[in-house]
Amino acid sequence: METTIVNHKSKFLAIAEQTKSSLISALPLVVSEAQTALENLDIPTSRHEEWKYTRTTKLQNERFSIQKSSTASIDYRPFEALRLVFVNGVYNASLSDHEKIDGLSIRFDEEIKEQTLIGFDIASSSNFFEALQRATSTSALHIQAEKGAVIEKPIHIVHLIDAAQTLATPSIFVKVHQSASLEINESFISSDATASGLTIRQLWAQVDKNARLEYNKMQDENDLSYQMCLEDIQLADDAYSNFNTLTLNGGWVRNDLRIALNGKNIESNLSGFYLPRNKQLIDNHTKVDHRYPHCVSNELYKGILFDQSTGVFNGKVYVRKDAQKTNAYQNNANIIAGDQAVMNTKPELEIYADDVKCSHGTTTGQLDESAMWYLRSRGIGVDAARRLLTSAFINDVISKISNQQVAEFVIADLTEKNLLYV
Amino acid sequence: MAYEGDEILDSVTSKEYEFGFTTNIETDKAPAGLNEDIIRLISSKKEEPEWLLEWRLDAFRQWLKMTEPEWAHVHYTKPDFQAISYYAAPKKRPKYNSIDEIDPELRRTMEKLGISLEEQKRLSGVAVDFVLDSVSVATSFKEKLAELGIIFCSMSEAVHEHPDLVRKYIGTVVPKSDNFYAALNSAVFTDGSFCYIPKGVRCPMELSTYFRINEAGTGQFERTLVIADEGAYVSYLEGCTAPQRDENQLHAAVVELVALDNAEIKYSTVQNWYPGDKDGKGGVFNFVTKRGLCEGINSKISWTQVETGSAITWKYPSCVLKGDNSIGEFYSVAVTNNAQQADTGTKMIHIGKNTSSTIISKGISAGSSQNSYRGLVQINPSADHARNFSQCDSLLMTDHCGAHTFPYIEVKNKTAKVEHEATTSKIGEDQIFYCLQRGLSEEKAISLIVNGYAKEVLNQLPMEFAVEAQKLLSISLEGSVG
Numbered sequence: 001m002e003t004t005i006v007n008h009k010s011k012f013l014a015i016a017e018q019t020k021s022s023l024i025s026a027l028p029l030v031v032s033e034a035q036t037a038l039e040n041l042d043i044p045t046s047r048h049e050e051w052k053y054t055r056t057t058k059l060q061n062e063r064f065s066i067q068k069s070s071t072a073s074i075d076y077r078p079f080e081a082l083r084l085v086f087v088n089g090v091y092n093a094s095l096s097d098h099e100k101i102d103g104l105s106i107r108f109d110e111e112i113k114e115q116t117l118i119g120f121d122i123a124s125s126s127n128f129f130e131a132l133q134r135a136t137s138t139s140a141l142h143i144q145a146e147k148g149a150v151i152e153k154p155i156h157i158v159h160l161i162d163a164a165q166t167l168a169t170p171s172i173f174v175k176v177h178q179s180a181s182l183e184i185n186e187s188f189i190s191s192d193a194t195a196s197g198l199t200i201r202q203l204w205a206q207v208d209k210n211a212r213l214e215y216n217k218m219q220d221e222n223d224l225s226y227q228m229c230l231e232d233i234q235l236a237d238d239a240y241s242n243f244n245t246l247t248l249n250g251g252w253v254r255n256d257l258r259i260a261l262n263g264k265n266i267e268s269n270l271s272g273f274y275l276p277r278n279k280q281l282i283d284n285h286t287k288v289d290h291r292y293p294h295c296v297s298n299e300l301y302k303g304i305l306f307d308q309s310t311g312v313f314n315g316k317v318y319v320r321k322d323a324q325k326t327n328a329y330q331n332n333a334n335i336i337a338g339d340q341a342v343m344n345t346k347p348e349l350e351i352y353a354d355d356v357k358c359s360h361g362t363t364t365g366q367l368d369e370s371a372m373w374y375l376r377s378r379g380i381g382v383d384a385a386r387r388l389l390t391s392a393f394i395n396d397v398i399s400k401i402s403n404q405q406v407a408e409f410v411i412a413d414l415t416e417k418n419l420l421y422v
Numbered sequence: 423m424a425y426e427g428d429e430i431l432d433s434v435t436s437k438e439y440e441f442g443f444t445t446n447i448e449t450d451k452a453p454a455g456l457n458e459d460i461i462r463l464i465s466s467k468k469e470e471p472e473w474l475l476e477w478r479l480d481a482f483r484q485w486l487k488m489t490e491p492e493w494a495h496v497h498y499t500k501p502d503f504q505a506i507s508y509y510a511a512p513k514k515r516p517k518y519n520s521i522d523e524i525d526p527e528l529r530r531t532m533e534k535l536g537i538s539l540e541e542q543k544r545l546s547g548v549a550v551d552f553v554l555d556s557v558s559v560a561t562s563f564k565e566k567l568a569e570l571g572i573i574f575c576s577m578s579e580a581v582h583e584h585p586d587l588v589r590k591y592i593g594t595v596v597p598k599s600d601n602f603y604a605a606l607n608s609a610v611f612t613d614g615s616f617c618y619i620p621k622g623v624r625c626p627m628e629l630s631t632y633f634r635i636n637e638a639g640t641g642q643f644e645r646t647l648v649i650a651d652e653g654a655y656v657s658y659l660e661g662c663t664a665p666q667r668d669e670n671q672l673h674a675a676v677v678e679l680v681a682l683d684n685a686e687i688k689y690s691t692v693q694n695w696y697p698g699d700k701d702g703k704g705g706v707f708n709f710v711t712k713r714g715l716c717e718g719i720n721s722k723i724s725w726t727q728v729e730t731g732s733a734i735t736w737k738y739p740s741c742v743l744k745g746d747n748s749i750g751e752f753y754s755v756a757v758t759n760n761a762q763q764a765d766t767g768t769k770m771i772h773i774g775k776n777t778s779s780t781i782i783s784k785g786i787s788a789g790s791s792q793n794s795y796r797g798l799v800q801i802n803p804s805a806d807h808a809r810n811f812s813q814c815d816s817l818l819m820t821d822h823c824g825a826h827t828f829p830y831i832e833v834k835n836k837t838a839k840v841e842h843e844a845t846t847s848k849i850g851e852d853q854i855f856y857c858l859q860r861g862l863s864e865e866k867a868i869s870l871i872v873n874g875y876a877k878e879v880l881n882q883l884p885m886e887f888a889v890e891a892q893k894l895l896s897i898s899l900e901g902s903v904g
Contacts, residue, residue: 049493053832321822336836340803349827351846354818358846362831364801365839 008060009043009128015167016135019066030122034134041128050127053312053344054254054283059226064167064198066138072162072191079405081156081185088161089168089199090139103149103180107142112173116142120173120204121232129228133169133200140171145180145211154183154214154403159199161190161221166197174205176213183214185406188221188250196224203231209263210238216406220248220413223278228254237263244401245272245301247282248413254283259297261288261323266295271400273302275419276309277338283312288330290323290353299330302397304390304422305341316348317360323353330360335367335393337422367393367422383421390420455504458482461609464509468578468612471585481598481608488602491736494765495794495826498734501672501707508610508643563627572656573618574629577645580616587618591649595678595715595742603674603736604711607643611676614645619654619685628884630659644675650685652718657688657884673732675710683718683745688726690883691739692891694898695731700789702761705733712739716748716774724751725768726882728891730898733762738796740769743777743805750779753879755891757898758791758823767797767814767828772805772838781812784876788819788899794826801838808835814844817875819868819899869896 016035043060044051067088074085074095084106085095091108107116125131145151161168176182188199199221207213213233221227227250235241245255259268274282288297303311317328334343347360367389375385394414401407414420453460461482465475490500567574573584580588598608619625650656660677673695679687689712698705708731714723725739741750752768770779779799787793795814816825827844849871857867873880873892880888 324821334833336833336838339836340834341836343831343833345831345833347827347829347842347844349816349844349846350824351816351818351826352822352824354821354823354848356818356846356848359844360827361841361843362829363839363841364831364833365841366836 011063012043012132013038015064015066016132019136019138030134031137033123034125034131037125037131038128038135041125041131043128050285050314053310054281059198059252062165062198062226064165066136067163067166067168070162072160074158074160076158076160076187076189078187078409079154079156079185079403081154083156083158084141086139086141086157086159086168086170088163088166088197089159089170091141091170101151101153103146104151104182105144105146109139112140112142116144117173119206121234122204129200130202130230133171133202133230136167137169137171137202140173142173142175143182143184144175145177145182147177148179149177150181151183154185154406157184157186159186159188159201161195161197161199161225162192164194164196166195168197168199168201170201172201172203174203174213176205176207176211178208179210180208181212183403185216185218185403187218188227190222190225193222193224195222198226198228200228200230203229203233205231205233207233207235207239207241209236211236212239213241214402215241215243216246216401216403217244218246218248218410219250219253221250223249223251223280225250226252229256231255231257231259233257233259235259235261235263235266235268238265239263240267242269242400242402243271244397245270245284246397246410247272247274247276248410248417250280250282252281255285257284257286259286259288261290261292261295261297264292264294266292268295268297269400270297270299271301271397273394273397274311275304275306275394275414276311277306277419279308281310281312283314285314287316287318288328290317290319290326290328292322293324293326295323296327297329300397300400301332302334302394303343304335304337304393304419305343306419307338308340309338310341311343311345313343313345313362314348315346315360316350317358319351319353319356319358321352324355326353326356326358328356328358332360332362333393334362334364335390335422336364387421390422394420454507456482456506456508456610460508464610464612467509468581470581473589474581477593477598478609481605482610484599485602485605485609488599488605490602494736494796495792495828496734496736496763496765498707498763503606506642506672509612566626570623570626571620572623572625573616575616577611577614577616577647580647584616584618587649588616588647591647591678591680592645593678595680595713596676596711601711603709604676607645607674607676607711611643611645614647614675616646617648617656617658619650619656621651622653623651624654625656628657628659642673644673646675646677648678648687648689649680650682650687650721652682653684654682655686658690659884659887660689660691661693672707673709677710677712677739679714679723681714681716681718681721681723681748684720685718686722686724687714688724689714689739690887691725691727691729692887692894693727693729693731694894696733697731697760697762698733700760702733705762706731707734708732708737709734710737712737713742714740714750715742716745716750716777718748719745719774720747721745722749722751724753724882726753726879727755728879728883728894729754729756729764729766730894732764735762735764735766737766738769740771741779742771742773743779744773746774747776748774749777752779752781752783753882754783755786755876755879755895756783756793756795757786757895758788758793759898760789760791762789762791764792765794765796767795769798770800770810772799772801772808772810775804775806776808777805778809779811781810781814782878783812783814784879785814785816785825786819786872786876786895786899787816787823787825790820790822792824792826794828795844796828798830799832799840799842801833801835801840803834805835806837808838810838810840810842812842814842815875816844816846817872818846818848865900868899872896872899
């Protein structure tokens with residue numbers, strides 16, 4: 001048993017070794033540190049508390065390799081936005097838009113200088129996959145909204161996987177300067193049913209004093225794909241962020257979202273839905289870290305589990321000693337629709353300050369029978385009633401998306417996939 | 423009441439003998455450390471049958487391969503298991519000649535609890551005829567219970583007198599290798615309580631360890647087994663509200679409950695062991711494994727606990743809902759003050775159809791304590807139409823304590839309905855203001871609010887117990903207003 005684990009690990013170490021020469025020059029320190037970390041860390045198993053419900057066995061048995069960015073064309077423009085494209089984890093300038101927008105600067109790969117990364121916590125890796133991402137990241141994107149700039153045009157980052165057994169490890173840096181406002185949408189898609197691989201995308205975002213960040217993440221890779229999104233968001237005084245994690249499809253999806261409220265009077269909203277089917281696994285881990293007083297955080301995650309799928313939700317609200325007058329809310333609701341579907345949920349509160357109002361709630365069940373009866377007694381058929389209730393259930397999350405076009409696209413996509421029917 | 427010293431003491435010791443308590447080895451103490459020889463020694467001292475010795479040895483061998491759990495949200499220096507003497511006769515408590523010799527602080531607390539003078543004497547080890555009273559009370563109870571066929575005795579006695587029942591049920595709910603502390607307990611348990619309620623019998627009184635005289639020196643490694651046969655009902659009380667100045671640092675008890683078809687067991691605990699001083703020095707480590715098995719259809723197991731003592735609490739009274747339509751309940755108030763740390767909660771394992779469970783947990787943290795709720799609700803694929811409701815509230819009294827909630831919810835059946843909610847907050851300033859305005863002192867106001875907060879749980883306790891528990895809450899929180 002021991003030897004096989006080592007072998008799986010060495011497979012990943014070999015990839016890290018191969019990519020050494022092509023790494024981005026701005027990150028040499030990070031990379032060398034990550035390489036050392038990678039050797040010392042083990043691939044997490046279900047014995048690790050954070051991985052209790054999410055097996056990595058299947059992933060470990062796969063063989064991945066770094067692919068070159070192909071020049072395939074892409075006509076994916078589901079809503080109006082400035083499109084930035086990664087193909088197989090590598091930024092593709094020719095497929096990306098180059099429109100100049102006042103107050104917005106976009107840099108990639110070699111254009112990113114070391115000093116632009118000051119303030120981002122990129123040095124240490126706490127787990128194997130994080131270290132793997134850093135040790136193999138050959139492409140990065142840096143998006144910056146200048147002080148006071150209100151960027152009207154949304155940004156749309158598209159991650160396309162179009163080869164088999166691809167290891168894609170893009171890094172994204174977002175900096176929203178004081179009083180600036182920015183909307184970023186991010187899509188993960190597969191070119192067709194044969195594309196496969198492991199995507200580990202790391203996002204570092206800094207939202208400065210009084211700045212706003214709207215973030216919609218749409219995960220829509222195919223059933224063969226493995227996907228991990230690591231997110232580290234830092235908010236300063238008076239900042240506002242709205243982060244939506246919308247998982248439309250994916251074989252094995254893990255989201256690790258950490259949000260730190262590093263100032264006073266911050267509002268942080270997190271929402272998400274997950275609709276796994278077949279044998280898919282979707283895992284959402286969130287940590288909201290209240291460090292200063294007078295902040296508000298809201299969290300809403302909803303899921304419908306079809307077929308033999310598995311859902312995992314682990315949300316942690318952490319209120320430090322100094323974070324008095326914190327209001328933190330967390331809600332997780334699930335509908336189990338599949339005969340063999342499983343939902344594992346673990347909402348956590350860890351609180352060290354007393355003058356706070358914190359609560360969480362979670363439910364797992366079915367469509368409300370009395371609501372069904374109400375609709376049916378008014379002449380609505382079973383199917384239509386079910387659709388109505390399911391849509392309403394998921395709509396609580398969709399309504400958090402501030403960009404109407406994005407919301408409409410999401411609804412259309414769900415309808416097309418026939419997921420709004422339990 | 424008059425007493426005649428030695429004579430009475432003699433009669434008491436001989437009584438203890440009668441009930442199977444081996445007083446003749448009172449000076450016996452096994453050397454520190456744990457190995458197979460020690461276990462053989464324990465077993466032979468207790469004149470146990472061969473199967474039980476084998477059972478203990480097997481548990482010990484499995485224990486050797488285990489490591490201490492570290493997942494709980496508590497920090498402490500691990501006990502050295504080889505430094506403990508695993509066999510000692512019940513510790514002799516200092517005997518006093520009059521109530522005035524008792525530590526005045528202890529007495530004050532007892533007075534506040536409303537414990538009668540006689541009771542105070544008994545609890546603090548004053549040699550009085552009250553002990554004799556207690557014996558007679560116990561004896562008359564025993565006769566009454568025997569008429570109904572109820573067996574209520576010490577575990578050592580049960581091993582000799584009812585070996586078939588013990589052998590049939592021991593370790594069926596908490597297997598030997600269940601966890602580190604349960605394995606340790608299985609290897610070295612010295613005594614405990616055994617209770618069997620026969621078919622269709624409704625136990626007419628609350629069974630309490632309190633009335634069992636051989637309970638006087640509760641061991642470090644207790645083992646309790648309660649069996650309710652078909653259609654039986656029993657309410658069982660463990661512990662008492664009076665402060666327990668126990669010198670044993672480590673307590674690793676195991677409690678197993680078995681409810682057959684249509685049976686109901688109600689198990690209430692009040693735990694008020696020595697919590698250590700204000701700086702967190704000393705205090706009991708309470709590492710207990712409690713589990714009930716709803717084996718039969720329509721069976722019900724209900725746990726109620728009021729936890730105010732111990733330096734470290736690691737305790738998860740659980741229900742395995744195996745029978746169809748079975749019900750599991752968990753009501754808990756956990757108070758931590760000063761440097762206490764508690765990681766407590768429950769596990770509800772739904773296996774049978776139409777099983778339902780309720781969890782109400784109220785945590786109160788004061789001083790610089792840490793209080794965690796940790797619970798598991800598991801709905802297995804076979805548990806059609808299972809239902810769970812959990813509510814876990816935490817109240818924070820100072821700005822340097824912590825309250826944490828770690829619920830695990832695993833649902834593997836699409837017809838199940840599971841709800842969980844948790845809140846954390848402090849006592850509202852407006853609530854205190856309201857009380858002050860109406861002439862209550864701040865201390866009284868807090869006591870009132872805390873009792874109201876914990877009422878849902880306290881209501882589940884048998885009445886006299888509930889009254890004492892209320893007072894206990896106030897005392898535990900004395901001076902903790904932050």
